[in-house]
Amino acid sequence: MLKKILCLLPLYLAVVFAYAEPSPAPAAAPAPATAPAPAVANHDWNGIWSDANTQDYQYCYLVIAQEGSTLHTAHYLEFKGMPMVEYGVGTVKDGIAKIKVKITKQIPGWATSGMHTLRMSADGNVLRGEFTDAKGNKGPIAFGRFRQKP
Numbered sequence: 818m819l820k821k822i823l824c825l826l827p828l829y830l831a832v833v834f835a836y837a838e839p840s841p842a843p844a845a846a847p848a849p850a851t852a853p854a855p856a857v858a859n860h861d862w863n864g865i866w867s868d869a870n871t872q873d874y875q876y877c878y879l880v881i882a883q884e885g886s887t888l889h890t891a892h893y894l895e896f897k898g899m900p901m902v903e904y905g906v907g908t909v910k911d912g913i914a915k916i917k918v919k920i921t922k923q924i925p926g927w928a929t930s931g932m933h934t935l936r937m938s939a940d941g942n943v944l945r946g947e948f949t950d951a952k953g954n955k956g957p958i959a960f961g962r963f964r965q966k967p
Contacts, residue, residue, distance in 0.1 A: 860941040862888055862909060866960035873897050879960055883909070890916055890933075899924045905933065912937060914946075928952040935960075 861883065868877030877894035890905040901924045907916030914935040923929055928950035935946035935958070942962045949955040 860912075860937050862914065862937070865963040866944060867963055868894055868958070868960055878963075886910065888914055888916055890918070892918070896924055901927065907933070914944075928954065933958060 862881045863883045864881060866879040866881065868874055868879065873896055875895045875898075877892075879890060879892045882889045886909050888905075888907045888909060890903075890907070892901075892903045892905070894901050900922055901920060902922035903918045903920040905916040905918035907914055914933070914937075916933045916935070918931050918933060920927065920929045920931075931948055931950035933946060933948050935944045937944055944958075944960040946958055947955055948958050
């Protein structure tokens, strides 16, 4: 099943990008001063999401396929022109996604596995959270939902 998803991903992305425009990118995730907003339990996680990182990152897209509480992901990005590809499998519980990722096209020096923990905004258009990798690195991540053109 994963091989089918990864094989069809380029075609899917080409079709969607031909008819889609990105939502405004969410601002970088600030350090929480208070308790985080409550997680949204019933939103649909399916779709294409765009990374909202620094300008060093380009062509950053996350595709999520949801089956009940299980999430399957494929993620592509370019960091300073160098491509990275990863896939992941995880679950959503109480509105928080925990996705174990495996990097299949590594940027030299970067880890080859990790975890993404994500929380969806109340309107269902932004994912914010944290990545951790097998080398002990961690930091904020954010994605904005892609919308189809009218």
